[in-house]
Amino acid sequence: MRFLALLLLGPWLLVLGWLYWWHARRGGSEHARFDILVLVAAALAAIACAEAAYAITYGIAGPIWKQVAAALAAYAGFSGVLCVGLLRHAWLRRRRAGARA
16 A cells, blocks of 8 residues: 555656656757656656655554655656756757857
């Protein structure tokens, strides 16, 4: 039951990961290793955040609220790492555009 939130949230996290990969590749980025690292880090962050939220709410919340907190934390961790990756891509594109001008 500990990772039920990740099991239920998994398909949506896969869609977000695919959208990140598609957006990063669409820009002609040659940093595939960085994108793979971002996706792996996002998955690990989701697992770690879900585990932490479940552990924090253990004993102080009902069974459903432990799963809700774990799902919210997993989503926040995953999205946060993807946002950092997207910000880096935006920064690199802006730097490349400035170098061309």
